[in-house]
């Protein structure tokens with residue numbers, strides 16, 4: 001039983017570590033990619049109407065949100081279309097760009 005628990009715990013830990021702690025994002029690359037987002041989220045990521053603000057968002061939370069739209073775990077047509085072609089590195093770059101904003 002104890003052995004089983006340890007195995008389960010170890011597996012959980014390994015999974016936790018496998019979830020991208022975030023490849024380092026490149027702010028300059030993120031700025032270019034974010035041109036596609038500013039139409040809805042605002043030039044400074046300030047948000048507009050139904051589009052939530054993304055400026056200053058925690059980078060890890062931002063990447064997670066984008067991955068969830070890409071995987072369909074978060075279901076929103078406009079966002080799913082926006083992230084469909086983004087790579088993990090693109091997401092990290094965009095997240096770094098917005099995280100650097102206040």
Ligand code: HEC
Nearest residue numbers: 036037040050051052054062065066076078079082083094
């Ligand atoms: C067509 C308009 C549109 C475009 C383009 C768009 N978004 Fe969004 N975005 C939205 C809307 C609307 C929501 C809220 C969706 C929901 O309720 O899940 C959202 C949600 C988000 C969220 C989740 C915010 C939170 O607080 O959970 C993030 C992060 C985000 N967008 C980032 C981006 C990025 C990065 C891009 C560019 C690659 C982008 N969006 C392009 C409209 C847009």
